Amino acid sequence: MFDYYLNLALRSLRRNKVLTALMIITLALGIGASITTLTVLRLLSGDPLPQKSAQLFYAQVDPYTRDGYVPGKTKPQRLMAYPDAMNLLHAHQARRQAAMALTDAKIAPLHAGEHPFFSDGVMTTADFFTMFDAPFRYGGGWTADDDESRAQVVVISDFLNDRLFGGASSVGRTIRVNDHDLRIIGVLKPWAPQPRFYAQGLGGRSYGDGDAVFLPLQTARAASMDPQNDDCWAVADTSKLETAPCIWLGFWAELSSDGEVAAYRQFLSNYVQQQIALGRFYRPEVALSDLPQWLRDEKVVPDDVRLQAGLAFGFLLICVVNTVGLLLAKCLRRSQEIGVRRALGATRRAIFAQFMVEAGIVGMAGGLPGLVFAELGLWCIRHQPAEYAGLAHLDVHMFFLTFLVALVASMIAGLLPAWRASLLAPGSQLKAA
Amino acid sequence: MEIRPILASLRKHRIPAILIVLEIALACAVLCNAVFMIGQRVVDIHRTNAIDERGIGVITVDGADPKMASSEIPRNLARLRGIAGVQAVAVTNTVPLSNNNWGWAFGTNPDTRFNDAVNVSAYFLGEGGDKALGLQLLQGRFFSSDEYADSKRGSMPLVDTHVVIVTQSVAERMWPGQPALGKVLYSKPLAYRVVGVVVDVLRPFVNSQRAWHSVFFPLSPDSALSYYVVRSAPQDRDRIVLQAQQALSELDPIAVVKGHSFTDIRDKYFADMSSMAWMLVLVCIVMLAVTAFGIVGLTSFWVQQRRRQIGIRRAVGATRGHIMQYFQTENFLLSSAGIVLGMVLAFAINLYLMHHYEMTRMPWFYPPGGAIALWALGQLAVLGPARRAAAVPPVVATRSV
Numbered sequence: 001m002f003d004y005y006l007n008l009a010l011r012s013l014r015r016n017k018v019l020t021a022l023m024i025i026t027l028a029l030g031i032g033a034s035i036t037t038l039t040v041l042r043l044l045s046g047d048p049l050p051q052k053s054a055q056l057f058y059a060q061v062d063p064y065t066r067d068g069y070v071p072g073k074t075k076p077q078r079l080m081a082y083p084d085a086m087n088l089l090h091a092h093q094a095r096r097q098a099a100m101a102l103t104d105a106k107i108a109p110l111h112a113g114e115h116p117f118f119s120d121g122v123m124t125t126a127d128f129f130t131m132f133d134a135p136f137r138y139g140g141g142w143t144a145d146d147d148e149s150r151a152q153v154v155v156i157s158d159f160l161n162d163r164l165f166g167g168a169s170s171v172g173r174t175i176r177v178n179d180h181d182l183r184i185i186g187v188l189k190p191w192a193p194q195p196r197f198y199a200q201g202l203g204g205r206s207y208g209d210g211d212a213v214f215l216p217l218q219t220a221r222a223a224s225m226d227p228q229n230d231d232c233w234a235v236a237d238t239s240k241l242e243t244a245p246c247i248w249l250g251f252w253a254e255l256s257s258d259g260e261v262a263a264y265r266q267f268l269s270n271y272v273q274q275q276i277a278l279g280r281f282y283r284p285e286v287a288l289s290d291l292p293q294w295l296r297d298e299k300v301v302p303d304d305v306r307l308q309a310g311l312a313f314g315f316l317l318i319c320v321v322n323t324v325g326l327l328l329a330k331c332l333r334r335s336q337e338i339g340v341r342r343a344l345g346a347t348r349r350a351i352f353a354q355f356m357v358e359a360g361i362v363g364m365a366g367g368l369p370g371l372v373f374a375e376l377g378l379w380c381i382r383h384q385p386a387e388y389a390g391l392a393h394l395d396v397h398m399f400f401l402t403f404l405v406a407l408v409a410s411m412i413a414g415l416l417p418a419w420r421a422s423l424l425a426p427g428s429q430l431k432a433a
Numbered sequence: 434m435e436i437r438p439i440l441a442s443l444r445k446h447r448i449p450a451i452l453i454v455l456e457i458a459l460a461c462a463v464l465c466n467a468v469f470m471i472g473q474r475v476v477d478i479h480r481t482n483a484i485d486e487r488g489i490g491v492i493t494v495d496g497a498d499p500k501m502a503s504s505e506i507p508r509n510l511a512r513l514r515g516i517a518g519v520q521a522v523a524v525t526n527t528v529p530l531s532n533n534n535w536g537w538a539f540g541t542n543p544d545t546r547f548n549d550a551v552n553v554s555a556y557f558l559g560e561g562g563d564k565a566l567g568l569q570l571l572q573g574r575f576f577s578s579d580e581y582a583d584s585k586r587g588s589m590p591l592v593d594t595h596v597v598i599v600t601q602s603v604a605e606r607m608w609p610g611q612p613a614l615g616k617v618l619y620s621k622p623l624a625y626r627v628v629g630v631v632v633d634v635l636r637p638f639v640n641s642q643r644a645w646h647s648v649f650f651p652l653s654p655d656s657a658l659s660y661y662v663v664r665s666a667p668q669d670r671d672r673i674v675l676q677a678q679q680a681l682s683e684l685d686p687i688a689v690v691k692g693h694s695f696t697d698i699r700d701k702y703f704a705d706m707s708s709m710a711w712m713l714v715l716v717c718i719v720m721l722a723v724t725a726f727g728i729v730g731l732t733s734f735w736v737q738q739r740r741r742q743i744g745i746r747r748a749v750g751a752t753r754g755h756i757m758q759y760f761q762t763e764n765f766l767l768s769s770a771g772i773v774l775g776m777v778l779a780f781a782i783n784l785y786l787m788h789h790y791e792m793t794r795m796p797w798f799y800p801p802g803g804a805i806a807l808w809a810l811g812q813l814a815v816l817g818p819a820r821r822a823a824a825v826p827p828v829v830a831t832r833s834v
Binding site for chain 2: 022029106232303315324330
C-alpha cells in the first residue's frame, strides 16, 4: 500500500514542479536556519566534562562588608579572597579541591631574534589536573608540596609544546615565563573544555582554545603574575593581593555523593560562622553549585545565541504555515482525483495516508537542501568574529536531527491538507466533472 | 469597491484565508522585533566617542620591566615623537573599547556608601594625554604639567593626585542640574576635585546604560601606563602605527609590542554586534521572501479555482480592472487582519524578550511600520496572480471547466 501512495505522491509532486520546488525550498530554509542555530546553541550549552560534571562544585563565600548588604537578597561574591581559598584548600574537606585564577603569561622565545608573546595561563593548585580529568601526554602535574614550596615548575599545553618544541617531549626543559625560568614537568594532551567552565568569573573568554600554561599559584604570584580579574572592596595595595581586601580566585571542590555535598555545605557554613566570630566576615551567605548550575547562573550562553535560536524557530514556524498553505492548494486542486479514488472504494483513511506520505516526501526532500543550508549557515558562523566560531560544526546527532525536524515539520504541515482531502465527498466531485 | 462579496467568498474558503492571515501575522511579529533589534545594535555601534578616532594609533607595550617604567616611558615617547607626521604622543593605562577596564566606584560625599557609589572607568593619562587623544573640553581646564609630574600611583589602584576631569555624562549623573566644576569625587580615603568637563568618551568596556562613565586622572610615568597613543593626520596613521610598533619593539626586546589604529580597535569591539545585525537583516529578507511566495502560491491556486466565476463576471460586464481590484482588495483585507493580529503578537514577543533578555520596550512606531511593509508586500505578491485573473477571457463562462 505504501508503495502505491509513494508512487501517487511522486506523480503528484512531478505534476506541479514550481509549487513542489517552492514547498521544498521554503521548508529547507526554515530547517537550515533552525539546525544552524540549534547546533550553535547545543555546542555552547554543552557539558564541558560529561563524565565528571555532577561531581564538581563551585564554592562561594562572601568577605565583603555590611556596606550594601541586604540579608537574604545579596548573593555571595563570585570570587574568593586569597586567605579563604587557602583555608578551604588546607582543610581538605573534599576529595579534591583547587583554587585558580587566570593570568596573561609572557613566554620568552627559545631562539634569539624571535619575539616574546603572551599566552593564556592558569595559576592554580595541585589537584586541578586530576579533579578536571586533564589528560597528560608527557610527565604529570605538581604536588601539594610543590605548591607550598613555590616550586619553579610549569605544565604546558600540547599546542605550546608543538610551537616551542615541535611536539617532542619537553619534560625537564626550561621555559621563561614572565621573565622567570620554570622547569616543564608535564605536557597536556589537547584539552579545551567547552565552555571553559573554570574560567567563568575569572575574566577570561568562555569558549575557544584551551590555556597554554598552568603554574602553581604561589609560584606565579612570586613571579608577579597578576590575575586577569580582581575586585576590591576598599582602596588597597594591589601588588599584595594575598592580604589586600580583594577577591580574585575561583574555588572548585570534587564531591561524589549527596552526603558529601551536604557535609561540605555544612563545612562552608561553619567556616563562615567562624570567620564572622573572628570579625573577618559580616555576610553569612555561602553557595555550593554543581557545574551545570554554575554555568546557568553565570549565563554562559550569550543572549544573542539564544535569541538567534528563537528567531530561527519563529522562521521555521512561518515556513511550516507556508507549506501548509501550499500543500492545501495542491490537494484541493486534485479534488476530482480524490473523488474518483473515493468512488472506486478508497477509504477516508487511505486518502489521509496518501496525503501524509506526500507531505513526508516533501519533508525528506526538504531535509537535504536543509542540510546544505545548515552547512552554509555554520560556515558563515565559523567566519564570524565570535570566540566560539571555530567550533561550529555539524555532528552526527545534528545530521539525523535535521531529517527528523524536516519530517516532523512536513508531517505537521501535511495534517490539515490531508484531513481536508479525506473529508471530500466522492459524489459531488464526480458530478462537477 | 464592494467588499461584501469578497467577505462572502472568503467565508467559503476559510482555511486558506486563515493560513494567509496567520502567515502575515507571524511575519509581522517577527519582522517588528527583528528590525527593532537591528536598530538597537546600530545605535550601539554608532555611539559617539569624543576623541580623534580617525587620527589615533595605539601601540601597547606589555610585559616590560615594571621597575624601569620611569626611565623607559620618556625614552619611548621621545622616540615616537621623532617619527615624521606625528602630531602628539602620550601614554595611558587603557583606551576606549580596548576591553581593558580599570573600574572604580565614587560618591559625591565623603561617607558615600558602597552601594550608592557610581561605577566609572578610570583613565590615567601621561603628560599630553588630552592632546594625543583629542579630548574636547567643555568647561574648566586640562591638567597642568605640575599635576602630571606630581601624581604617583605606586601599587595602589588609584593615583595620589587630587584633581580629576570627568565626562559630561558623569557630571550629569553625579550632580544633576548643577555645575560640576569644583565639586569633589570621593572614595574613602581619597578625594578628587573636578577641574574640567569633557565631551563624552566611551569606556574601555561598554555596557548598555553607562557607556560614557569615564573619568581622567593625570599620572607621572608608571608601570600602569602601557598604551602609547600616537596622533597624526588620518592618512599618515597606518604608516605611523607600523613604524611606532617597530621602534618600540626594538627599544624593548623583552616586551610584547602591538600596534593598531583606533578604528581597528573600534571595529573589533563591535564585530560581534554587527555580524548579529547582518544576520538579522538576512533573516528578515528571507522571511519576507518566503511570505511573499506563500501568498503568490495560495492566491494563484485561488485564481485557478475561480476561473469560471471570473469568466462569468467578465461576461456580465466586469472590466479587467474590476477583477484586478477584486483580488487586490481581498489581499488587503487578509493583510489587514494578519497585521492586527501580528501587532498584538509583536508586542507580546517584545514583552517576553524584555523579561528574559536585556531588551527595552519597542517604540510604538515599529508595528505600524511593519504593517506598512507587509501591506506593500501583500499587494506586490498578489499583483501576478491578479493579472492572471484579469486575463481570464469571458468565454470561459460558457465552457464547463
